[in-house]
Amino acid sequence: MVVNITDYRLQLRSHDFCLLVFVSWFLSFHFLLLPYLPIFRSMKKRFYIETYGCQMNEYDSEILTGILQSHDYILCNSAEEADVILLNTCSVRDNAELKIHSRLGELKHLKDNNPDLKLGVVGCMAQNLKKELIDTKPYVNMILGPDSYRDILKHLGAEETHIIDTKLSKFEVYDGLFPARKEGVNAWISIMRGCDKFCSYCIVPYTRGRERSRSIESIVDEAKRSIDQGFVEITLLGQNVNSFDHEGDKFPALLKALTKVDGLKRLRYTSPHPQDVDEELMRMHAEYKPLIANHIHLPLQAGSDAVLKAMNRTYSQEHYLQLVDMIRKYVPDIGITTDIIVGFPEETDADFRETLKVMEYVKYDNAYTFKYSPRPYTKAFKMGDTVSELDKSARLTELIVMQKAHTLERLRQMIGKDVEILVEARSKKSSEEMRGRTACNKIVVFPKGNYKPKDLITRRITDAQGVTLFSRPNN
Numbered sequence: 001m002v003v004n005i006t007d008y009r010l011q012l013r014s015h016d017f018c019l020l021v022f023v024s025w026f027l028s029f030h031f032l033l034l035p036y037l038p039i040f041r042s043m044k045k046r047f048y049i050e051t052y053g054c055q056m057n058e059y060d061s062e063i064l065t066g067i068l069q070s071h072d073y074i075l076c077n078s079a080e081e082a083d084v085i086l087l088n089t090c091s092v093r094d095n096a097e098l099k100i101h102s103r104l105g106e107l108k109h110l111k112d113n114n115p116d117l118k119l120g121v122v123g124c125m126a127q128n129l130k131k132e133l134i135d136t137k138p139y140v141n142m143i144l145g146p147d148s149y150r151d152i153l154k155h156l157g158a159e160e161t162h163i164i165d166t167k168l169s170k171f172e173v174y175d176g177l178f179p180a181r182k183e184g185v186n187a188w189i190s191i192m193r194g195c196d197k198f199c200s201y202c203i204v205p206y207t208r209g210r211e212r213s214r215s216i217e218s219i220v221d222e223a224k225r226s227i228d229q230g231f232v233e234i235t236l237l238g239q240n241v242n243s244f245d246h247e248g249d250k251f252p253a254l255l256k257a258l259t260k261v262d263g264l265k266r267l268r269y270t271s272p273h274p275q276d277v278d279e280e281l282m283r284m285h286a287e288y289k290p291l292i293a294n295h296i297h298l299p300l301q302a303g304s305d306a307v308l309k310a311m312n313r314t315y316s317q318e319h320y321l322q323l324v325d326m327i328r329k330y331v332p333d334i335g336i337t338t339d340i341i342v343g344f345p346e347e348t349d350a351d352f353r354e355t356l357k358v359m360e361y362v363k364y365d366n367a368y369t370f371k372y373s374p375r376p377y378t379k380a381f382k383m384g385d386t387v388s389e390l391d392k393s394a395r396l397t398e399l400i401v402m403q404k405a406h407t408l409e410r411l412r413q414m415i416g417k418d419v420e421i422l423v424e425a426r427s428k429k430s431s432e433e434m435r436g437r438t439a440c441n442k443i444v445v446f447p448k449g450n451y452k453p454k455d456l457i458t459r460r461i462t463d464a465q466g467v468t469l470f471s472r473p474n475n
Contacts, residue, residue, distance in 0.1 A: 046074045048082035052099060053090025055270065056237050057123055059188045061088045062179030064122070064149055069180050071153055079107060084118045084156060089125030091203055093373040100125055104137050111139045118156055120144060124207035127166050128377070134162060146193070146208050147172045168209035175218045178225060185424050185454055186233040186268075187226035191219050191254065195239040197273060199301075200312045200379040201344065201372065204239050211239075213246040216257050227263040232454045233422060234258065236269035242276040251276070252284045259288050265456050266422055266439065268293045271339075275314050277323055282330035290420055290439035295335040295365075296327060303355035307344050312379070317358060324362050335365040335410075335440030342399060343372040343392035345383035352395050356402060363406045365440070366467065369399055411442065411464035419444070421471075423455040438469070446471040 047068050051061040064086065065075060079085050087103060090096040100121070111117050120142035121133055127145040134143065142155050145166035155163045173193055181187055192213040195204045223234055236254075238244060244251040258267055267288075277298065285292050298320075302308055305316050315323075327334060340355060359367070371392040374385050419438045427433035427445050434448045436457070445468060446459055459471040 044072050044074050045083045046076040046081055047084040047086065048076050048079050049086045049088060050079075050103070051088045052096060053088075053092065053124070055188055055235070056190060056239070057088050057090060059179060059190045059237055060123065060146060060149065061086075062181055062188070063174055063177055064088070064152060066178055066180040067149065067152055075180075079110060083116070084120070085110070086120045086122055089121055089123040091124040091128045091207055091375070093370070094375070095373070097125055097129070101137075104140065108137075108139055118142065120155075122146075122149070124203070127168070127207040128203060130164055130166050134164070138162075149174070150177070169212075170210060171212060173212055173214045175214055178222060181226070181229065181231070183230065185231065185422065186235055187223075187229075187231040188235050188237050189219060189222050189226065190214075190237045191241065192238040192244050196243070197240060197275075197314070198312060198379075200310060200383075201341065201375065203375040203378055206377050208239060211243055211245075213244050215246050216249050216254050219254060220257050220261065223258055223261050223264065227261060230454075232263065232265040232456075234264060234267055236267075238269075238271075240271070240273040240276065241269045242272040242281060250280075252280045255281075255284050255288070255292060259291055264291070265454075266293055267291055268295065268441075271297050271299060274298055274320055274323055277327070279326060279330070282327055285334070286330045289331060293439045293441065294331050294333060295337070295439065295441040297337045297339075298323070298327070299339040300355070300358060300362075301339060301341050302344060302347070302351070303358035304347070304351035305354075307347050307351050307354075310346065310380075310383070311341075311344060317354065321358065321361060333440065335438075335442065336362060337366045337368070337441070338362075338364050339368045339370070340399060341370050341372050342395040343387035345372070345380060345386045347372075347387055349391075356399070359399070359402055359406065363410060364403065365410045365442070366407055367399075367403045369396060369403065371396055407467055408464060411467070411469055414438075414442070414461045414469060415464060416461065418458055418460050419469075421446070421457050421459055423451050423453050423457060425453055442469050443467065444469040444471055447473070 049061045049064060051057050069075060076082050085107060087100060089100050107119060111119055118141050119139060121140055122144040123146055126143045130143045133140055142163045143166065144155065145168065147167065147169040148165040151165060155165060192211060194209040194211045196211045198205050226234060242251045244254055258264065285294060300320060301311055301313055303317055308316060324336065342352065374381050421436040421438055421444050423434055423436040425435060427435045432448055433445050434451050435443060435445050437443055451457060461469050462472050462474065463470040
């Protein structure tokens, strides 16, 4: 049988033939290179970041990771593998700084064995102790403050032995840079940087500068990108998150804009300052509950008016308790958590009893409690550390015992109620159970069933133990 190729329209044009030749050559070349790809990959710079401190530092590490990965740096899992090591540091308490000094000592041998290794200290400790770090740890190459991250690539390429860039900015909010996040349920989004409150014990205004806020448009854009990446919960971050103010747009306006983002299942924020909590904010909570989580972190720090004044907290005990009443008027089942410091300079036992009095009135769902730690350059540092370590420890113990009882009491009030739970992960203690979080920020453990992370489910609470709720079938 004779086949007429023309009739079947199978005649190859000359450029078709050339294309086939090129594809054949490309595939052959690709397969020849396959054994060498690991070598080419190893020629790329590898980096490793360790993060200490608050959620803002976690977010900043994601920003740094995004910058480096977009320029072909490869994130690795250990310092030993890295060409660049960055320690993102905290300076809020003395113990945090001691950890960094110790870790730098541990890393020195890597620098000794590899002089080309770049070792950097970034974040609040870099801002606060730059001279001390260079004097005592000369093997550290870079010291970068929280407003210097855009220039990380320039600094990595510099030939100088030591780079110090700790200038604070009045404008930097890292607009246009998107963090490289790990997979998960929740995405942190920084909406503002710095602090104008100048609490007498706090070093943040000196390490992160004055307040400046991002535009609502840029925050909404990042939120949409986060949802597109698979996240379903967003937590807004700021040193005083509800002080947000961009060209007259305040925090409630931002919340309202974010409630319109498709695919968002839950919206949280941390940490607000009591001075900026008002009825407009709580009306937003009431109107958009539970999309806006019915939880607020309301730092107390101390219950005594004398101590609050010395701390420059700008509110009294009476004002604070009025805020609590107003908050619960709008959202009766809201979860309230707090921060408390014991042993502030000149705090008497009577002052401490005022803190316990506030705790008894509010009955916080949880409290983050600390002994006072003097920080250089703050106003309180000049007051001395007048409360003995013994008294600090005794007060902290008494406070923790009270809070544990309040936490359990608040949890038990939820037994028998049906609650909405955002599923997060497998339970840490049983492969047959999952765990999730309520809108009021309570952890719930329940049978795994067919649930998967990011599901929004409703279950009845059957038990409460420690700091955890349980939803289990009745036997």
